[in-house]
Amino acid sequence: MSDPxxxxxxxxxxxxxxxxxxxxxxxxxxxxxWAARLDRYAVTWVGAFDGDELVGFVHACGDGGAHAFVLDTVVDPAHRRRGTGRRLVERLVAEVRAAGCTWLHVDFEPHLDGFYRACGFTPTQAGLLRL
Known part of the structure; x- marks a missing residue:
């Protein structure tokens, strides 16, 4: 199987x-x-495709200024552990930087710490409030 x-x-x-x-x-x-939400709120988005099949996705929303936020990082279970998620996030980082943002935030569960560190993120403490 080739890289998406x-x-x-x-x-x-x-x-x-x-x-x-x-x-x-x-x-x-x-x-x-999804299409309407992304069109309205996203700085950018990146998809991974195996042929015509969408097998990975990530996007970033912004505050209209310096900050953007990584959201919805996902890779199809059959395509995991092949570097697709990391490639998606790395490409997203480049695109968000090119859009003029200077900070990119991501919230994640503890089991994803190694993944996001490998993508260049420094862990920080954050808060979450379920509404």
């Missing part, structure tokens, strides 16, 4: 991206309005 091809700001198929999220994280499998 990365595409930046590709036309998002709500069904394909919702299916990817369900495969990776579980859930009801409801189709979400």
């Amino acid at each position: 091809v990365l595409r930046v700001r590709f036309p998002v198929d709500d069904v394909a991206l919702s299916r990817l999220h369900t495969a990776a994280f579980g859930g009801a499998g409801d189709v979400q309005p």
Whole structure:
């Protein structure tokens, strides 16, 4: 299996991206309005494609200034442990930098510490409030 091809700001198929999220994280499998959300809020997004199949995804939202936030990093379970997630995040970092942001934040669970450190992030303490 060859490395998936990365595409930046590709036309998002709500069904394909919702299916990817369900495969990776579980859930009801409801189709979400990804394309509209990304168009409105994202600084940029990156997808990993095996042929025409979306097998990985990440995006960043911004504050309109110096800060952006990594969200929804996901790789299809069948494509994990091959460097796809790291390639996605590294490409996202480059794209966010090119967009003029100077800070990129990411929140993650403790088991992902090694992954995000390998992508160049320094761990910090953060807070979370479920609304």
